[in-house]
Amino acid sequence: MRLIAENLGGERGGERIFSGIGFALEKGQALVVTGPNGSGKSTLLRVIAGLLPRAEGDVRIESGGETFPTIASACHYLGHLNAMKTALSVAENLRFWRDFNGDGQLGVEEALETVGLGGIGHLPFGYLSTGQRRRAAIAKLLVSHRPLWLLDEPTAGLDKASETRFAGLMARHCAEGGIVVAATHLPLGLDGAQALVMGSPSPLWGGSIREAERGGGLL
Amino acid sequence: MVSYDNRRSPTPALRADPPHKGEGEVLALVLRDIRLSIRAGGGALTGVIFFLAVIATIPFGVGPDLKLLARIGPAILWIGALLACLLGLDRLFQADREDGSLDLLVLGNDRHMLALTVLVKCLAHWAGSVLPLVVAAPLLGLFMNMEPLSIGATALTLLVGTPAITFIGAVGAAVAVALPRGGLLISVLVLPLTIPVLIFGVSASYGAVADPDPFLQPFLILAALTLFLAVLGPVAAALALRHGTD
Numbered sequence: 001m002r003l004i005a006e007n008l009g010g011e012r013g014g015e016r017i018f019s020g021i022g023f024a025l026e027k028g029q030a031l032v033v034t035g036p037n038g039s040g041k042s043t044l045l046r047v048i049a050g051l052l053p054r055a056e057g058d059v060r061i062e063s064g065g066e067t068f069p070t071i072a073s074a075c076h077y078l079g080h081l082n083a084m085k086t087a088l089s090v091a092e093n094l095r096f097w098r099d100f101n102g103d104g105q106l107g108v109e110e111a112l113e114t115v116g117l118g119g120i121g122h123l124p125f126g127y128l129s130t131g132q133r134r135r136a137a138i139a140k141l142l143v144s145h146r147p148l149w150l151l152d153e154p155t156a157g158l159d160k161a162s163e164t165r166f167a168g169l170m171a172r173h174c175a176e177g178g179i180v181v182a183a184t185h186l187p188l189g190l191d192g193a194q195a196l197v198m199g200s201p202s203p204l205w206g207g208s209i210r211e212a213e214r215g216g217g218l219l
Numbered sequence: 220m221v222s223y224d225n226r227r228s229p230t231p232a233l234r235a236d237p238p239h240k241g242e243g244e245v246l247a248l249v250l251r252d253i254r255l256s257i258r259a260g261g262g263a264l265t266g267v268i269f270f271l272a273v274i275a276t277i278p279f280g281v282g283p284d285l286k287l288l289a290r291i292g293p294a295i296l297w298i299g300a301l302l303a304c305l306l307g308l309d310r311l312f313q314a315d316r317e318d319g320s321l322d323l324l325v326l327g328n329d330r331h332m333l334a335l336t337v338l339v340k341c342l343a344h345w346a347g348s349v350l351p352l353v354v355a356a357p358l359l360g361l362f363m364n365m366e367p368l369s370i371g372a373t374a375l376t377l378l379v380g381t382p383a384i385t386f387i388g389a390v391g392a393a394v395a396v397a398l399p400r401g402g403l404l405i406s407v408l409v410l411p412l413t414i415p416v417l418i419f420g421v422s423a424s425y426g427a428v429a430d431p432d433p434f435l436q437p438f439l440i441l442a443a444l445t446l447f448l449a450v451l452g453p454v455a456a457a458l459a460l461r462h463g464t465d
Contacts, residue, residue, distance in 0.1 A: 046464075049322075049326060050326070051322055051325065051326070051464045052464065069329070070329050072326045072327075072328060072329045073329035073330055075326070077322060077323065077326055079319050079322060080319070081317075081318055081319025081322075082318065082319060083318055083319035083320045083322070083323050084318065084320075085251070085255060085318065085320070086318075087254075087255055087258045088251070088254060088255065088258075092251075092254070095247075096247050096248075096250075096251045097323070099243050099244060099246070099247030100244045100247050100248060100323075100327065101244075101323075101327065101330075102243070102244060102330060
């Protein structure tokens with residue numbers, strides 16, 4: 001399986017945020033997207049997921065087989081929001097996403113233990129702290145199998161120990177043949193990790209056209 | 220800190236779920252939405268209380284003319300139920316949008332059609348928020364001095380007709396999902412489109428008691444409207460949601 005982006009451009013509200021992004025990720029590889037606020041990291045991830053239309057270029061999955069023909073069917077998207085219902089318990093939330101997304105992988109309890117939330121599955125999601133909520137959302141990545149993880153600031157609100165643990169989870173996902181695209185400043189500690197540095201923002205918020213600069217290890 | 224290195228890695232044996240498509244996902248979504256509508260903040264009771272308030276007010280406004288009340292009863296029940304239906308519609312997709320679930324539901328489009336997801340959400344919304352109105356309608360019919368046959372006919376037409384209102388409302392809710400205070404806009408968008416449902420629902424209710432008027436024909440048209448909108452509504456709403464993500 002390969003994730004390929006060619007000359008990708010994205011816009012928000014008619015303003016071009018970035019253009020000319022290209023990369024190719026083999027299975028087991030990771031792409032770390034960095035850049036200052038407003039440089040288009042979130043927009044890039046949403047464009048890759050297909051939640052925003054592409055302004056130009058192409059992004060696709062190759063040789064995903066019958067199970068994962070498209071990016072939408074092959075990806076876990078973890079955005080700024082946790083996509084969990086505060087009125088339901090943590091376990092109910094996870095069980096729902098496991099059933100809805102299909103391709104069940106870890107059990108709910110097991111996934112919660114992996115993110116260090118073992119034994120609190122019965123609590124309503126609304127009772128958790130910010131960091132615990134984020135960890136529960138990360139457990140969502142583990143209950144269903146998806147080869148491609150699209151992560152937008154996945155460690156926001158996490159403490160140091162949880163960050164390290166999550167870096168380990170990403171590394172393990174890559175080691176098992178997955179692909180990770182993450183907008184994060186966290187060092188992944190992976191040999192094959194590529195870096196994409198988005199251009200610096202203009203003085204005005206959401207300003208003029210910006211070319212993304214390319215980091216090392218890219219096409 | 221849990222060490223993940225020596226944890227079991229997910230092997231094919233752990234992936235116990237068969238590669239089924241459809242049933243499991245659908246059932247999970249229905250259960251979640253019904254659970255949410257029952258729990259605190261869900262709003263299953265809000266509609267019933269609003270319905271009760273509307274119907275209980277009418278006799279005070281109309282006056283103690285029992286014959287008149289019985290005559291306008293079916294129409295008043297239908298109007299009350301229609302307005303109560305519109306009350307909770309704005310939360311149909313907005314709640315999912317606010318916590319980020321909507322993105323994942325849209326991404327699921329490639330596995331199970333988004334229109335199917337919308338249909339399932341509509342049915343769960345109907346079961347959680349609108350069905351209580353249908354159940355409450357016979358009781359409220361007593362307020363209007365309606366005879367048992369008339370009450371039964373009105374409850375039956377409400378049972379058959381209210382899903383159509385939910386399906387039309389889903390389109391309005393999908394169009395207005397990005398608007399922070401879309402509730403009123405949805406009502407204004409949806410209300411004119413629900414008029415045919417109201418007309419045939421009320422005329423079937425009258426047909427059951429007023430002798431020369433037919434019951435079956437308007438009732439069948441009402442059922443046809445519901446079936447037609449069960450297809451058109453979710454497809455249109457899915458289209459609006461697909462292009463509404465930002």
